[in-house]
Amino acid sequence: MGHSGIIANIGAFNGPSAGAAKYDVLTALLVMASQGETVEARLALRLSLLITARFNWRKGVFAVGQKELARMWGVTDRTVKREMAEMRARGWIEVAVPAARGRVAEYRIMFEAVLGETMPYWPAVGPDFAARLTGAPEPEVKGNVVPLRRESAPEPQEGLWGAVAARLREQDSAVYDAWFAQLVIVDLGQGVLTLLAPTKFLADYVGTHYLPRVLAAALAEDRSVRDVKVLAPGG
Template sequence: MGHSGIIENIGSFNGPSAGAAKYDVLTALLVMASQGEAVEARLALRLSLLITARFNWRKGVFAVGQKELARMWGVTERTVKREMAELRARGWIEVAVPAARGRVAEHRIMFETVLGETMPYWKAVGPDFAARLTGAPEPEGQGGNVVPLRREAPVMPEAGLWGSVAASLRAQDPAIYDAWFAQLIFVDVADGVLTLLAPTRFLADYVGTHFKGRILAAALAEDRSVRDVKVSAFERGH
């Protein structure tokens, strides 16, 4: 149940910002471990320990035997086998190199899927967290070079899902909200898709390209059934 294309900076584990990216992954997992439901919280905590102790960031894999995992997690090898199967079933990890005689299997961690699953809990970390993970552009005056579309004080939407999401987005960054989100109109939520309407094609395309992840993270914090965000342009004559 990943969110393909939503999280923009998950590939930065080997560059100048690698340290911050790794820290953010662990933060996302640990806030899920603190606030999530029993099964996902347990898996998030165990994966966090595995990442900290045994994940090879250079190769992008971990290779740990069941006996070592059992000792690390404080469980039986039978439980390890069951937990690893659950991690694979959820798409959090996948086999990179199958086990062979005298060698344990290598697994890669599917960070986009993992981070997508943690999205409902990002709000608890702080207003900067979702913005950093989704790679949203900086607001005007902090290095951005795109001119905002409006400057007057916006009228906040009425109560409801979009009202709560809008309030959260504005609390995170008033400048970004006023420039890009204030003109969006709520259409509906159907089959897990939050649909919004923009007054121009440019605004719809820009928000969909640069801010989709931020909107989705805020929506998931309010309603965990939301799986995607669609931003369309208003068509004249309709």
Template sequence: MKAAGPGSQAIKYDILTALLAMASSGPAIEARLSLRLSLLITARFNWRIGTFAVGQREMARMWGVSERTAKREMAAMRALGWVAVAQPSAKGRVAQHRIVLPAVLRATMPYWDAVGPDFAARMAGAPEPENQPPSNVVPLHAEPAPMPTEDETGWGAAARRLQQQDPAIYSAWLGQLEPLEIEGDVLSLAAPSRFVADYIKTHHHTRVLAALVAENRAIRDIHIIAVQS
């Protein structure tokens, strides 16, 4: 997904949907901020260059708050990593902000399922349920990997979700992952080799993280570690 440039407007409704899903059922602070960010995106975001430029007075008017509160809310969005300054303010010119899309998507992951399995699959880059084209992926193992058992990490349920989304990809790659430990809000997953670990990081990181977050909202990120070089 790209929040700017050619084709970016095609995904704007998915971004707004994800933010509004969090606004509807997320924690109070994040819900309020996601609603306010949605309004900024709808009203002022330039999808061609990927920034919005809104002064504090205009923000305060849009949100129905004081300018001091508007300044504090923007600082909170920056602290969460959702937005970043693209061009600082100068005399006669307000600051331009860009959306940090990976951070926004990570924050909204727990609420994708509330919209529907098709939306969750699309946002994770997985085939939509019951709409999977034939795959030309060649499994690395002749025998399908056994499904993991349930544990406190949520990996067992996440693995079943991933297997249902795309059996070929799960059999070839994702079924080789095993949970190691949770440290804070990060789950470490073991891959049998560096090659497998690097491939999953590059091609399926978002899909795996989204499946895990859907089952365990305490997870905020994953580390994929090769147990062999």
């Protein structure tokens, strides 16, 4: 899945918004632990515990011995090896400093990859959560007032893209009118939502600036979507 730029504050772990960014990561992992399939849910829960107990946010690594991990997770050393290998295979973690005599290995957590796998579960936390992680405006709550619909934009299509377009329009009608209203669906094969833009400029701009937002909206409607592509005419 194409997840580049998924989290808007991925580099904010040491700045003024560091606290919120850390909680967002843990929230994403824990909602997947609560609702995900058996393997991913178990890995998400164990990584959450590891982050909470042993991750050094300043250095961006964790260094935990195999026996300590086995004790923390309540498993055998063999299970620790298997679980760490699975996290590496998924691209969740990578070795930063190999183990040496008298020193355990240090690992980096690849937050972009981790958050990419948690994305289907973001809507369960709330629209504000998904909006924040993709850089979309957070939905405004104004009691029972229903905002007037903008007449400048074409009506969304039916089906999956119609539902996704409606969600994007609700998030930010101005952005929707400018960049999403003219997109049309051309295919939904093998979990890839393929859209067609009227011009190459629009296709390139949406692909560069708004793809994570579109993907998050698509996943909120259909968890089987794994990627979004925006094509130009003749592309």
